[in-house]
Amino acid sequence: MMAYVIASGCIDIKDRACVKCCPVDCIYEGGRTLYIHPDECISCGICVSVCPTEAIHADNELPEAEAAFAAVNREFFGPTVSGIGSPGGADYVGPVACDHPVVSAYPTALPV
Ligand code: F3S
Numbered sequence: 001m002m003a004y005v006i007a008s009g010c011i012d013i014k015d016r017a018c019v020k021c022c023p024v025d026c027i028y029e030g031g032r033t034l035y036i037h038p039d040e041c042i043s044c045g046i047c048v049s050v051c052p053t054e055a056i057h058a059d060n061e062l063p064e065a066e067a068a069f070a071a072v073n074r075e076f077f078g079p080t081v082s083g084i085g086s087p088g089g090a091d092y093v094g095p096v097a098c099d100h101p102v103v104s105a106y107p108t109a110l111p112v
Pocket residue numbers: 006009010011013014015016017018019034050051052053054055056
């Protein structure tokens with residue numbers, strides 16, 4: 001099933017506007033970015049327009065340079081990364097400190 005994906009635009013920004021508008025609370029907070037749970041997302045698309053960095057895309061419409069982020073969002077919840085699984089809502093978990101290795105390795109923006 002189609003789901004929405006948070007790509008690189010969220011890294012080190014974490015605006016969280018998307019969290020407030022998600023009707024199923026499927027947007028989880030990691031250390032440097034947020035992640036959409038692909039099995040909990042109902043693909044309503046409400047989060048897309050509220051993100052100030054336009055970081056959120058449908059998984060079948062990811063820009064080529066962001067293609068890795070479909071797997072990043074999915075694998076974040078698995079046993080080798082956060083182990084969160086599918087609890088049915090981010091509120092049950094709260095923020096966690098870890099990130100997917102692709103996100104951990106992402107360059108930090110230089111201070112302006
Ligand atoms: Fe990140 Fe955009 Fe949500 S910056 S926290 S995906 S509103």
